[in-house]
Amino acid sequence: xxxTLFVWRQKGPGAQGGLEEYQAKDISPDxxxxxxxxxxxxxxxxxxxxxxxxxHDCREGICGMCSQxxxxxxxxxxxxxxxxxxxxxxxxxxxxxxIEPWRARAFxxxxxxxxxxxxxxxxxxxxxxxxxxxxxxxxxxxxxxxKHDADTAMDAAECIGCGACVAACPNGSAMLFAAAxxxxxxxLPQGRAEAAQRVCVMTEAMLKEGFGNCxxxxxxxxxxxxxxxxxxxxxxxxxxxxxELRSCGTPEAGTPSRD
Amino acid sequence: xxxxxxxxxxKLVMAVSGTVLLVFVVVxxxxxxxxxxxxxxxxxxxxxxxxxxxxxxxxxxxxxAMFILHVFYGIQLTLENRAAKPEAYAVxxxxxxxxxxxxxxxxxxxxxxxxxxxxxxxxFQVTNPGISASRHPDALxxxxxxxxxxxxxxxxxxxxxxxxxxxALGLHLLHSIEGSFQTxxxxxxxxxxxxxxxxxxxxxxxxxxxxxxPIVILAGILG
Numbered sequence: 378x379x380x381t382l383f384v385w386r387q388k389g390p391g392a393q394g395g396l397e398e399y400q401a402k403d404i405s406p407d408x409x410x411x412x413x414x415x416x417x418x419x420x421x422x423x424x425x426x427x428x429x430x431x432x433h434d435c436r437e438g439i440c441g442m443c444s445q446x447x448x449x450x451x452x453x454x455x456x457x458x459x460x461x462x463x464x465x466x467x468x469x470x471x472x473x474x475x476i477e478p479w480r481a482r483a484f485x486x487x488x489x490x491x492x493x494x495x496x497x498x499x500x501x502x503x504x505x506x507x508x509x510x511x512x513x514x515x516x517x518x519x520x521x522x523x524k525h526d527a528d529t530a531m532d533a534a535e536c537i538g539c540g541a542c543v544a545a546c547p548n549g550s551a552m553l554f555a556a557a558x559x560x561x562x563x564x565l566p567q568g569r570a571e572a573a574q575r576v577c578v579m580t581e582a583m584l585k586e587g588f589g590n591c592x593x594x595x596x597x598x599x600x601x602x603x604x605x606x607x608x609x610x611x612x613x614x615x616x617x618x619x620x621e622l623r624s625c626g627t628p629e630a631g632t633p634s635r636d
Numbered sequence: 637x638x639x640x641x642x643x644x645x646x647k648l649v650m651a652v653s654g655t656v657l658l659v660f661v662v663v664x665x666x667x668x669x670x671x672x673x674x675x676x677x678x679x680x681x682x683x684x685x686x687x688x689x690x691x692x693x694x695x696x697x698x699x700x701a702m703f704i705l706h707v708f709y710g711i712q713l714t715l716e717n718r719a720a721k722p723e724a725y726a727v728x729x730x731x732x733x734x735x736x737x738x739x740x741x742x743x744x745x746x747x748x749x750x751x752x753x754x755x756x757x758x759x760f761q762v763t764n765p766g767i768s769a770s771r772h773p774d775a776l777x778x779x780x781x782x783x784x785x786x787x788x789x790x791x792x793x794x795x796x797x798x799x800x801x802x803x804a805l806g807l808h809l810l811h812s813i814e815g816s817f818q819t820x821x822x823x824x825x826x827x828x829x830x831x832x833x834x835x836x837x838x839x840x841x842x843x844x845x846x847x848x849x850p851i852v853i854l855a856g857i858l859g
Binding site for chain 2: 383385396446448449450475477480481482483545546547548549550552577580581583584587588589590591592593594595596598599600606607608610611612613614615617618621
């Protein structure tokens with residue numbers, strides 16, 4: 378396969394970037410998208426040029442590092458597929474591909490296709506945890522959890538934190554990400570204790586990091602490689618209402634203070 | 637106040653104020669349909685409304701408050717959302733979002749402008765003093781709303797403004813009825829398809845219900 382690529386190149390944070398044209402030649406349809414870029418990069422290196430910088434790690438669709446927008450869709454055209462698990466057989470010989478980084482104020486470009494996603498980490502740090510006692514390991518299944526609750530929590534816990542939801546959202550909102558974490562933990566008895574506090578601080582952290590507000594476009598659900606559904610955003614909204622009724626963010630909202 | 641600063645809290649204000657305004661839109665439509673029973677229908681209805689007195693003013697105050705909240709937070713949230721997405725993609729593909737969902741702010745502003753015209757036209761009756769209902773009572777001494785509406789909508793461009801502005805309202809509702817359910821947390825796997833279809837159907841019914849009046853008058857079927 379031969380493809381024409383238009384790739385976003387940017388020297389560093391805040392630098393002026395732009396699309397540059399490259400030819401990807403003799404690409405096997407069995408290659409993954411990232412392997413195709415590896416081939417292009419080898420040619421660039423041979424020519425003494427700067428290779429295209431992009432994020433990747435596990436290359437098996439579970440780490441959430443890869444982050445590219447292909448022809449206007451985060452993670453490319455296949456549903457529930459990360460860009461590293463997207464194979465070239467899903468494209469046609471002669472295709473022109475526009476490859477861009479995640480775009481959002483909260484995701485500043487570091488270089489080329491790499492963006493800084495630590496804003497998502499800070500949302501997690503604000504409340505995406507549950508407190509446990511140290512000491513001996515508790516017995517497995519000591520706390521009974523109904524099958525349906527466990528399944529729902531797992532559905533939400535599938536989120537790999539890649540940020541495709543933010544990249545796809547016309548408002549640059551991280552609502553699906555925050556909702557997956559809030560819903561996952563609030564669904565389990567261990568997470569209930571801090572549920573009210575959690576939804577308040579996590580949505581607050583989201584705004585502080587410069588993410589936008591959800592306006593129910595549902596673009597996030599369409600591109601999520603893990604199939605996280607917007608019903609979890611509805612759950613976040615419910616959790617928020619419940620928390621507000623117990624005066625959001627205060628210790629009375631259900632969390633022991635940290636000291 | 638914490639609630640009015642939070643991202644979800646302000647969405648809830650949008651959903652609740654929007655729902656109150658939607659209830660008004662539905663009641664208003666039902667009231668409008670009294671025109672199909674002729675001058676006796678709508679003129680009697682207009683008089684009955686006026687006779688509510690202080691109650692009518694209470695409703696109006698609530699509506700104005702909801703309208704102000706809806707417009708204020710709508711603009712504020714839109715500006716924040718634009719700022720959160722400073723750079724556009726060179727190539728952009730919308731998968732789930734619709735024309736109606738991405739034009740909410742514009743259809744909203746259009747509706748706002750239309751409401752000003754609509755109030756000047758039929759409530760304060762300053763745009764067409766010659767046919768003003770309050771100054772031209774019918775044979776029973778009631779404000780002759782029927783004739784005022786009839787003569788107004790016989791003008792092609794007046795009907796055009798109404799049909800166009802209601803198109804904006806229809807588009808706004810196409811996205812927002814469904815969206816309010818999601819915002820107040822009433823969505824689940826089971827309810828989602830029902831709410832989506834129901835919301836869109838309701839938006840279309842409201843749209844066609846409203847525009848039926850100018851169209852029927854313009855076509856010469858009524859009056």
